[in-house]
Amino acid sequence: MLLQIKELYKDQCVIDEMPDYPNDYYWFKDEGNHLVGIKKNISTSEKKLLALIFNEIISIDFDQQTRLFWLELLLYGKTKLLDRMKASDKHLRFIFFHHNFDSELKIQFEQLIKSFNETFIVLFIDREYGVILDFTKRGEYDIQEFEEIAKAINEDFYYNTNLYKTIEYQINETISSSFLKEFDLYKTYRNRHKLIMEQQELLLQYMILTVDDYDGFTEVSQKIEGLAYDLIEVVKCYLENNFNLSVGAKCLYMHRNTFMNKLEKFIQVTGLNVKEFKDAIVAYLIIKNIELRRNV
Template identity: 25%
Template sequence: MKSLLAIYPGSIVSEELCIREGCLCFFDESNQRYISIPKTEISEKEVLVLQAFLTPADEGNQLSMKSPEENKWFSFLFSKGELPAYIKKRTRFVHFHLFGKIERTSFTEAVRHFWPVSFVIVWIHEDRGVIVEQESEAAKKGELESLAKVLESDFYFSVRFYAGRFYEPDECLRKHYTREQAYFLFAEKRLPQVQSVTFEMIFPFLLLETEKEKLETLLSEESELLFGSESELRKTIKLFIENNSNVTLTAKKLHLHRNSLQYRIDKFIERSGIDIKSYKGALLAYFICLQNESSE
């Protein structure tokens, strides 16, 4: 990447796809980085050379090949377009990376079989994309692991997933996508053998490998998502975890009825997508609570 930046000084390198008007975007698989090069700095012959060792990520020039729904999401995520008007429910992103002989039609059919709800697949480039899903009671847990096995056994290509959390349908979805994409790229480096990853799974590695300042920013963003201005909820969740997930003991200390506390915990898990009754979920939530506490 340093050599390319020296040759094309107007370029931008980032961990997320950066679609810019007047630029060509490429993906470097070895470094898990995107580079956007101004068209004015690159010749047609140089483009052909770069395509030999970088993956073109120029889906923005192929909007005519996409469905109307995919166009809307692509525009929203990468060109600051408007959020699709039909989105009324909480929404999540399931990021994916395919390996092997890629057949988009086969992949879409397999996803449709395992997803009993409406979804949109947005292709970022040839082997990467995101499944956009609205929250529904029909959604099944563990579908990603099953889907990955079917793709390997029936279609002969493997896949890695990052299962995002559900978020409110507003302009912040764009920021949530970008943050989760960074998590996914980190997971592919640190846990290459795991086919379906969540934030709870990679969080311990982020603690060990992320710079302190960047980690504090990350935890602050997550804290705002989980608790916002609800300091009492944060104190409740923190105390619950400190009491080894013992509902009775925590309720006693908070002077609450056990059922009332259980209801709060269940609603928090449902809203946040983080199972604080599990070790990984509790670890993640506890550090977020500590970050929130230290920033007050």
Template identity: 25%
Template structure:
């Protein structure tokens, strides 16, 4: 698509991003490429089409992220920085995503409400109608109910239709940039799917990604916490028997020849590490699919065999 735009707009298009260049409209592709097109070269219809096909970049972005930590996150996620943001004490990160049906009249008040609901998260706008939240102190198994309550409050306060999505629990390391890129693309697919729930988790929406955009499904899409957990022989066996017995803890403990309390300890350990409550059907389905896909890609290397 970008090559076609180059041929069409020729010298009016550049891939050298310059936030100080206010004579161009700037956009970002799904794979992170940025480009700008001279404002005088675009008709209103062409601009509207580009805004739907790509993510508009606000030329005021650098000035908007006035706090040091927001600026560092912006550099890390969107530019070529390989330096982690200097977030003291952060080991785990979860991204939350939101889509509005229409732009807000008062986005600043919306941000304040989000910050109050989460407790000092970082919020970034990707366009006038959607963005994401970085939770640097995420709960292990954040419930849909909690996020749903916040969404309901925002809907009633701002009179706007909102859909929210809960991402995976990820390690705070250099791989987070790639994880974020994959997850953003998956969330877009899930959002444009048939699911009309107010809040959807990445785990619930994953089967839709598998069907609609199988090219996105790669081992790098999964949280390292999940991959590490199911690479442990004992944990992998426990999960497989648990799933085979329809999430029945008593029957699973019997089949594994262990006490029910021992089984509960293993399940709690998995939930705490990955943030995935496998006692629910949708989450168990996601983990089952992840195990199958990792085995197929020869990524699942069981240790301690």
């Protein structure tokens, strides 16, 4: 009987397989406990006839089952579940987020995320953190879509969250360790004031937060902290605008010569020549670390 059904419906029928979109199918079981899925574009009379031949399954929540599989795989390394995942998905990107949602808001949140991309899978890891699984093969310039998602979350839920999107990982036996590593980095070093974080931003945040661990920066850090606010802002604006004096001055509504004089004064007082790449890195990390401590 199964062979005849498969021959009749061909690609519209799956037997003991999990298709990409299982909710697009009617599901049945035969006497041998084989799972039969038929695409929902059949007529009502056909569906009634199939229900007479097989036992119809109505109450399977495939989305929930898929989410549980992924949580078991990613959190607990149950690699035997890899066989249950979609064979066509070879790569995966994690998009981490912070939340304070109750059960009802979680449903609304998932609906919002699915409205951007139906293939996204939303997992709530615990009461504070979640992750979106992104299987889409992407190019370099996909930051705009993630900014739209983050803005929609903030506007629809009145909640300031930020997204950290990782690089793509191969879906294999190491996917759990990659996930746990990225999750730990996000929890520890996420920048709450940045809408979208990529790997380089997370690395920068790590360096900013740990610069205090090196005692050699203590003296110069104290010098910078004792400077007038406008001197620090000039240097920060200069560095964040790629060492461009004109753009930096315009950013602060300052005359270019005034801007340059303040820059020179910073160099003189701190001993850090921020026109040179290595000194610029040190100055920027210390300035951002001071800002972070002041905000806290």
